[in-house]
Every structure is written in C-alpha cells, then in structure tokens.
Amino acid sequence: MELTGLFFYFVSFLTMAGIYAVICLALNIQWGFGGLFNAGIAGFYAIGAYSAAIITSTAASNNVGGLQQPIFVGMAVAAVIAGLVGWGIARLCVSLKSDYLAMATIGIAEIIRLVIVNEEWLTNGSLGVSNIPRPFEGVFKGQTAEIVFVLFVWIIVLLTYFISQRLHKSPWGRVLRAIRDNEDAAESIGKDTHSFRTQTFVIGAIFMALAGALSAHYFKYFSPDATEPILITFLAWVMLIAGGSGNNKGAIAGALVVWAIWSMTEILTGFLPSEWATRSSYMRMLLIGLFLQFVLQRYRSGLLPERAPKLDKLRRS
Amino acid sequence: MIQLENVSKRFGGLTAVHNCSFSIPTGQITGVIGPNGAGKTTVFNMIAGLLQPSSGQIFLDGEDITSLPAHKRQSKGLYRTFQLAHEFSRMTVVENLMVAADSSIGENVFNAIFRPSIFQKQEHAAYDKAMETLRFLEIEKLQDELAGNLSGGQKKLLELGRTLMQTPKVILLDEIGAGVNRSLLSKIAVKIQQLNDDFGYTFCLIEHDLDYVSRLCDEVVVLAQATVLTTGTIEKIKRDERVVEAYFGGGKYEGAHA
Ligand SMILES: Nc1ncnc2c1ncn2[C@@H]1O[C@H](COP(=O)(O)OP(=O)(O)O)[C@@H](O)[C@H]1O
C-alpha cells in the first residue's frame, strides 16, 4: 500500500536523522560550547561503528569478530575506545589554534580510515564487517523491527540531548563557553583551559562513536565506504551551522532539516539525464551548500541561535 | 608583594624586557609608565603567567612563581585585566562575572551531568556575588546584555569586576583607562581607590595619563626601552631628567606636562 510505503520511508528518514542528531549534538559540545574545530568526525564515527560491529557480530569471515556480545556491551566498548583515542589525540593537539586543530583532526581521521582499510585481520578491509545484529532482533521481526529501531535511536538522541543540556547549564559548560570566547582571559581567572578542552574533546568523541555504533546496527553491515568524510564530517558541520551552533535544540533541528534536504536532493538528482548520474553526488553537495548560504543569509546564527542558560532560579525577588 | 629579579624576555631577536627588577609592595597602588613598546604589557604577561621569562625570577610573597602556569596564579590571589578588552563576548554580563566565581563543584564534569543539585548553593552564591559586583560597578542594568555588545569602557569595568569575584590580593590593570571617556575614567579611579582603602587590595596599573597616575599611585616604575629607567614617587619621577627625555622627548605624550 502506498501509505505504508511512505510511512516506512519516513521511519528510515527519522532513523538516519536521529543518528546524525547524535553526531551533531556531539559536535555542538566540541564546537558550539568549546570552540574546538574537529574536522575528523568521520574518524570517531568509524571507530564506534567498527568497535560495535566487531564486538557484536554473530559470525566473522577472515577477521577478528563474531564475538556475539550484547549490543549494550558493544556500545560501551565503542564509547571506551573512542574516549581513549580521543583522549590521546586531545593530549597532543587540543591546545592547537582552531585552524591547526582542524588540519590535525583531518589527518587523524584519514589515518584511522587507512588503518581500517588495511588492517584486514581486524576489519576485513574494504569488504567490511557483516552479520551485525540489531537490538531486540529476536523479539521483533520485519516492519515492527524498523519501528523498534527508530525508537531505540531516538532514545539515544534524547539521552545525548539530556546530557548536553545538563552540560550547557552547568558551571562546566559556562567555563567552556568562556574558553571558546577568550582563552587567555579564562586562564587569568584560574581555568585550566587545557584540561577543559581535553574533557570536551573526549566527550564529543564518545558520542560520535555511539552514533557510529548505531549506524552499524542499522545497516547490519559496515564497510569503509560508510565513513566518507563528505557523508559524515561535512554533513554534520552543515547541520550544526544551519541548525544553530551553541544550541542543543538547534543541533537536532539542523540534523532533521539538512537530512531531509539531503534525502530530497537524492530524489531530485534521480531525474537527471543518465550522463549526469556520475556527477549527482557533487550536485547534491552543491545544493546543500546553496541551502547553507540561504539559511545564513536569513539567520546569521542558524535556525535556533545560541541562548545563554536561564538564571531565573537564581534570581530572588 | 610581588618582586621581579632580573627578568628578561626575548621574542626571537627582539628583547622586549631586559633585566628588569622592581617590586609591587603589598597594600599599595603602584604605577607603571613608559612609552609605547617599552615592554610594560610583556612584564604584566610574565607576572600573570601568560608568558614565561627568558631569564630571571618572579616572586609572590616570597614564593617563586616564575614557572607556575597562568591558571594556577588566580588561586594565589593574582588577577589581571587586559590592555585590549578580553570579555567573553557571547556570554551575558552576569555570566562573565559568575564564571570567575568559585564554582569548583559544578566545574567537575561528572557533577555537571549527574548531580546538578549539589552545586546549586555555589551557583546562588556566584549569582549574588556577581550582582553585588555589578552594583558596585554601577552596571547592574546590563546584566543580561551580551558582553560583546558593551562599549569599550563598559568592557573595562566588566574586566575589573571579574577580578573581584573571589579574594584578590594583587590586581594588575593594563591601561584600564585607554579608550574610556573622562567621566567613566574618574569613576574607575574612585573604585580602585575604594577597593584599596576598604579591602587593602594591592594594585599595579599601567597608565599613560600622568594625572591619573599621580592621583592614584604611591610609587611609580618607569620602563623605557625594555628596562627599568627609575622608580620613585611621581614628584621625583617628574623631576628626573632621563624620564623627561625618554618619556616626553619622543613627543608621544602631548598634554602629559600638565
Ligand atoms: N608576543 C610577542 N611576540 C613578539 N614581539 C612581541 C610580543 N609581545 C610584545 N612584543 C614586542 O615587545 C615589545 C614590547 O611590547 P609591549 O610589552 O606590548 O609594550 P608596551 O605595553 O610597553 O607598549 C614591542 O616591541 C612589541 O612589539
């Protein structure tokens, strides 16, 4: 039936948008609060996806894997590994000025990608990892499973949002915004800027990895193609900037709106003459770029601009 | 008391500060004057820990703080303002002050996520102190304004306020009067005097306006060409031939003769 088809198209849209929302919230903690220019999002996403895939897959071909661990264990391991890698990277380059940090993180993401492609014993190389389970797979089948999975994704989105809000409202988040606005002044009032930026980087890395794990479970198969920086890093940045950097709701809104447009451009480019087909992905990026231009012309700080946390509770009459 | 002993700072081939020795006595207001490029700000940056001296030592109440990181000096009561406004531009005025309060519990990331209730008391205290400071500086009406939207003078006041949120001992003011209109300038002078009289805060201020310096400062340190030219009371300084030469000879300070 036409209507159910549409409904399940919407479910798959919401699933992907939810996964991007988690990435976007993570980027918002790093950039929106902390001013850390992470241009290597795809690397942490890949770490999360592969960790979860290897830990939970039910069977493996030529690589380590088939460990058949529960999904929650996989996600925990993904978070821990991404946190540790993030911590190591942060120790090395978190005090770099933003443009240098961007370059360093691009480089690191590329290294991670090369490791994934080449270390076949671990990742099965370009063939990818398959047999990745979905949560509650034994209980729900077919279309119900799709709905269960989208709910699972959005529970994680809400959890991430909740934590982001807590961070934003806390003195911790306040220090982070101060460091973003002026690092020297933050030092002068006694803030250990290096330590705060390290924590920020690690927290962001963990949530990016969780998003990666979610997508591995969603696709049930994960290969290096899914970690394209264009698909992950570029889109996440567009989402955050369009949605409203520094605003957690903006991060989610940006993920929904940009993913909707990205999906529509796929339909649009489908109408292109066949000799254009190979160029369609460039066309889509061009359209997304135009969209960002349009949004920023009208809303300079994104659709939902940053707002300082409310202090009402502290005001006494 | 802060003491500098033979402090030097080189930037590549340029010697910005050369063998400087002077002290900032406790409870007093000490002025630092000298032509542009003399090295005044560089000296402040070294006292505050933003720059490491190439050689020499800096003491705070007898303790060697030469290589102590900048952020660890605040807990010793050492605060500073900046020559160019260093406000937290995308935060509100009241947040700019609250962030400088003691929020140690809520600045722990685990407490921030899992136990927000345990830092509410500190938050109330931080807010109250911030409002008290804004009232003292007479800018409480601006509390919800983004700091980036303030005028130059208001930003300077805000930075002064930031130094008052905990218990300062020594406050370094780098050209707090630069770009500030006359009436606000004398208001700032009154506040500095008040803080010095009432709480005994030690001040060290870099200023170009000699009237301002003579109004506020007990002792003056004259920096010229990266070294200490002389120190003493403003009267003594004004009579010093070398100061007149270094300071007024360049013609940079019209109106300073008054
Ligand atoms: N970070 C820096 N790198 C290189 N040179 C610097 C730096 N900071 C200051 N200088 C140089 O050191 C000298 C003293 O500067 P500064 O301390 O700002 O002087 P003042 O505050 O007395 O006007 C100047 O020649 C300035 O160009």
Ligand SMILES: [Mg+2]
């Ligand atoms: Mg200066």
